[in-house]
Amino acid sequence: MKSIALRFAAIVFGSALLFGCSSTTTSGQNKSKKLSAVEFDKQIKATSNPQILDVRTPEEFNTGHLANAQNINVNSSAFNQTVDLLSKDDTVFVYCKSGGRSGEAARRLIAKGFKNVYDLVGGTMSWEAAKLPLEGGAAQSQSQNQNQAHGISVAEFDSVAKSQPTVLVDFYAPWCGPCKEMAPYLEKLKNQYPEDKLKIVKIDVDQNKTITQHFQISSIPTVQIYHDGKTVYDQPGVLNEEQIMGLIKEYL
Numbered sequence: 001m002k003s004i005a006l007r008f009a010a011i012v013f014g015s016a017l018l019f020g021c022s023s024t025t026t027s028g029q030n031k032s033k034k035l036s037a038v039e040f041d042k043q044i045k046a047t048s049n050p051q052i053l054d055v056r057t058p059e060e061f062n063t064g065h066l067a068n069a070q071n072i073n074v075n076s077s078a079f080n081q082t083v084d085l086l087s088k089d090d091t092v093f094v095y096c097k098s099g100g101r102s103g104e105a106a107r108r109l110i111a112k113g114f115k116n117v118y119d120l121v122g123g124t125m126s127w128e129a130a131k132l133p134l135e136g137g138a139a140q141s142q143s144q145n146q147n148q149a150h151g152i153s154v155a156e157f158d159s160v161a162k163s164q165p166t167v168l169v170d171f172y173a174p175w176c177g178p179c180k181e182m183a184p185y186l187e188k189l190k191n192q193y194p195e196d197k198l199k200i201v202k203i204d205v206d207q208n209k210t211i212t213q214h215f216q217i218s219s220i221p222t223v224q225i226y227h228d229g230k231t232v233y234d235q236p237g238v239l240n241e242e243q244i245m246g247l248i249k250e251y252l
Contacts, residue, residue, distance in 0.1 A: 032094075032106035032117040037130035037218075040120045044093055051086050053094045055079075055105040056124075060097060064134035066127070069095075074105040080112075088114045095120035095127070098176070098220055122218035125205065129216040151208030162229035164199040166251045168244075171203045171212065171222040178238045179221045185241040189248075197252055227251040 035043060044050050044066075054065050055074035065071070072082050074096070086092065092114055096102040099122050106119040120127065124134065152160075161167050170186055172179035190200045205212045205220060215224075218236075225233035225247060233247055 032103075032110055032119050034119050034121050036121055037126045037132055040093065040095070040118060040127075041130075041132055043118055047091050047093075049087075049090045051090050051092045053083075053092060053105065054096070055094060055101050056096050062136065064124070065136050066095065066124075067133070067135050074101045074108075079105075080108070083109060083112065086114075088112070091116040091118065093118045093120070096123045097173070098123045098125050098218075100177070125212070125220070126218035128209070129213055129218050131213075150210045152203070152211050154211060154214050157211045157214075160199075160201055161226040164196060165228060166197065166248060167199045167201060167226040168248060169201045169203060169224040169226070171205055171215075171217050171220055171224070173205050173220055176220050182221055182238050182240075185239070185244055188241070189244065193252065198248065225251070 052069040054069040061071040094102045222236040
């Protein structure tokens with residue numbers, strides 16, 4: 001019963017973080033609308049004069065972006081001045097890598113008086129997981145270099161997941177704030193238990209697109225736990241040290 005309670009708490013905690021980043025932004029009567037990748041794509045196609053904003057860094061933008069998107073970095077000092085040049089009457093579609101920065105951008109757009117703002121839940125991660133196309137940069141050259149950022153294969157991952165009795169997999173990215181928050185807890189576990197008892201595997205989603213898309217990872221961090229080769233836990237969201245220990249202790 002204690003194990004079930006801990007697992008439930010972990011799921012609630014992770015979900016609260018996830019939905020905290022994905023909650024609807026309000027300002028007066030206006031609010032941004034959160035859409036899944038498929039819904040976002042359909043809404044763009046159904047909209048006249050859509051204004052599509054990629055609020056990532058220029059470096060990220062150049063690795064692949066939505067068609068007809070313009071890059072306005074939400075963390076740039078020029079963001080507010082640049083978006084003031086957009087039409088507040090035309091619909092705005094905003095996205096980033098995983099949804100955090102686009103949520104902040106949507107909030108700021110609504111505060112500036114933009115009437116219709118759509119925010120892509122899960123960002124380009126969910127877009128790619130839905131097998132929707134990106135343009136530019138690595139997206140266009142991908143067919144010429146099939147190994148680019150594909151990383152570990154599904155077969156290799158399965159082998160790793162079965163390599164030890166208990167395996168914890170952390171899907172993360174170096175730029176992800178919540179991932180950095182959880183990293184010290186995982187490092188502590190790694191030092192506390194020998195690998196033949198607990199193996200911890202970190203998967204950089206930007207460098208391992210094959211397995212990230214295979215599991216349809218659309219939010220990070222996502223933690224998976226395997227015991228005797230079988231999945232016993234698979235949830236997005238930050239876990240604190242106590243929650244992680246509560247999840248794995250029964251398998252050690």
